[in-house]
Amino acid sequence: MSTTKPEPQQPALHRLVHKINPPPRPTYGPNRIGKAQNYRPRLVTRLLSKYFPPPVRTDVAWYSASIGKKLDRTSDFFVDATGSNGKELTTLLHSIRDRAWALDAYPCFGRWLFLLPGISGLSWYDDVVLKRAREGATVLDLGCGLGQEIRRVAVTESVKSTQLYVLDVSQEIWALGLELFGDASSPPAKFIQADARTDRYAESLRANSEQLFQLSGKVDVVLMGLFLDLFHFPGQVEVGKTVAMLSKVGTHAVGYSRGTTTGNAVEEEVKDAGTRSMVHDDKSLKTLWFDIGELTKTKWKVEVNLVEIGEFGWEQEDVGWMGGPPPMGICFVATRES
Template sequence: MDVTAVPHNAAANEPDSQRFQREVGEISAGTRHLFETYSHIPPDEVTKHITTVRDKAWAIHPYPCIGRWRFLDLGLGLHRCYPDVLARLKTGGQTFLDLGCAFAQDIRRLAADGVDSTKLYACDLRLDFLDLGYELFRDKESLKATFFEADVFAEGGPLDQYEGHFDIIQASSFFHLFDREHQKRVAHRVVKLLKPQKGSLLLGRQMGSWEPTESPWRNGYGKHFRHNEASWQELWNEVGEEAGGVKFEVKASLRERPGEVGLLAGPWLVYTVERL
């Protein structure tokens, strides 16, 4: 997604230090390069442009990943499997879905790195995120990716037409939004969306925990579960059994995230789940 989201409430738009950082700070060289060369934004206008769109998004979706600029991380490109993903998409004609894409910034990174954008798909619960993505990257006329609004839990929705369609799915900052039972429902949906063949791949990153823990969101709207490596493996073992004995190779590691506070504090769980 990369949306580290909590359910919305009326007071959520009020900035606080744990959720909102007013100034963007230093923009990484890779992110700046994307805006300057892909979006063709003059170097001296990049910061102002990003800030304008971020503030507009915050007014609609006051999520910590927006308030604290985490959408600028371009997390897919930092994943250890990115070179393999890029090769599969560029030379193998494979298809890619960003599940819970937010601005779909990783779709833009793939397109900038030479992937045929007709092979790229992205969905989010809110259509206005996708519109803001076009505004952020100035590519509404040039990008040929397929964007659509979808609820991962909805039966009979847009995702149904894509069952068995994708070779690779990214779900970053997504599973951690839900309690464990809802995470299993998401996992089963992912299994249905991936091609039922060896090598089909799910990858991403999410908030983790050194010890598996389920906690309530601070506004009282439900709970969220954070995994460590072992509990993430256990979840996929259960999903595979329930899906008829499907086997997955699960690789996961916890990584510290220095400098994060509040909801974003704690380690990342970076993972791949590959069908055997």
Template sequence: MSSSTQSQDTNVAWFDEEPSESQIPPSARRLLETYSGVPPDKVVEHIVHLRNEAWRIFPYPCIGQFRFLEPGIDGLREYDEALNRLRDGQKLLDMACCFGQTIRQLVNDGAPSQNIYGCDLQKDFIELGYKLFKDRDKLRAEFVVADILDPTSSLRDLRGQMDMIYTGSFFHLWGLQKQKEVSRAVAALLRPEAGSMILGRQIASVEAFEKTSATGTMYRHNVESFKQLWEEIGKDLGVVFVVDARLEKLNDDHFMGDDTKRIYFSVRRA
């Protein structure tokens, strides 16, 4: 996506000039220092420089507030399982991978990078990921630039091939009906075997509701509505999905209301 006046406007609630200490989790700092080789006294400068480049592409709140640095997949109960399965040769797709921070976390924790795929709508984010993590010459993960809703995109080559799919801050980008369409498209990428699973986290709410704003319509789930969504998708596809989900509070520096939570989930083929 090209730059726009809107994307360069930093006078919004979800843009912080510099990250606070709480916005740079120890795991993110460790990743940049040990995996990427960024000197400890240059970490903040490096992060801000790359974040500002990304902001000019598109002003996602997760970029404005440095939330791409937060622990993501490693906050899931299934993280160790995912690592072990990758070490055993299984494949994982990071959907809407942004900078590919999840991919680098997995690799730094021992997953073979050749077993990991990343997909994003924005090629610029993938390129910025190489700059952020300084690993263009060593990372063997395969990246795909594609729209999940485009049946002719290069994602078609991955249909039925993925053992695991990570969806961080992804499904919540749409209203409920569009989420169903997107979720079915993601499920089609899973290997049609028991144990194939979708993992993720996203913005949620104590009470599920649909929100319409200038940027579009978004549906925020609670645990019950999320389970119902996948029950309906399973019936549509003739598949039984077992859902494990939990709500957790956001960090104290978020700009949303008290009812806003984060949902962590796994959706596993029975």
């Protein structure tokens, strides 16, 4: 089954205009969100973009035209969840990915990482996530994207959609997920559009969202797949403050992201993407949760595993393009003790 889809050729006039007025380079991460709110292109650029919509550039290292082997471990889930198979499924995935890329050019879309097992592949998944969900726990997925993580929980026996919540800054991406999985008429979870970061001086979550504020102290499990490493250290602390304000004693925060070998934690700048991020080792990730606890007057027990990137289904080019220290996968469960 072929997983490569050729990009359509644009009309000659469009190609000429785009040569004169090149599309901007794709960016991702929190810095992109800020620029989108504050930056206004010149009038001529706005007019050209209106009448000659630019293609979304794909000449960046965090983009791959081919699905490759990304579906090998999750094909059954996507066949069951989408009702599509074979070439039909491949065509559907390409369509959704291309439109997601046009909205938010994140590596999880560009490198097809949303097709991988994600949090469901972690050693804690059955005992921490599914067991508690079956018992009626409230589960929130931070940075849900298309929503594949929460749908794996939603299909679990005895789990109700009223227990499940998802949060993302982009409602459009969530809507693409509803289209992909064909469940717009009965969404698997309640969607909250908000920033996951809470300013360290904020006294409540109202500044983020009234809906999020209503969940203060009520969430039992927080999912954080491919999320923390989008932020630099202060941004990660602000995400942690949100988690702490949502939590109660016994709450689990379960996540994974790109990490690095012990002793190589670093905050790096990805100039092509216009963003900075903190890449953790096992020690620095525990330090992060200690700082979160100090800020919020909570205490967290943190278990961390560093694994070879292949265990997540990643290939070297999925994470190695950023340079820096040796890439690893890092996964964690942080449990609130007080």
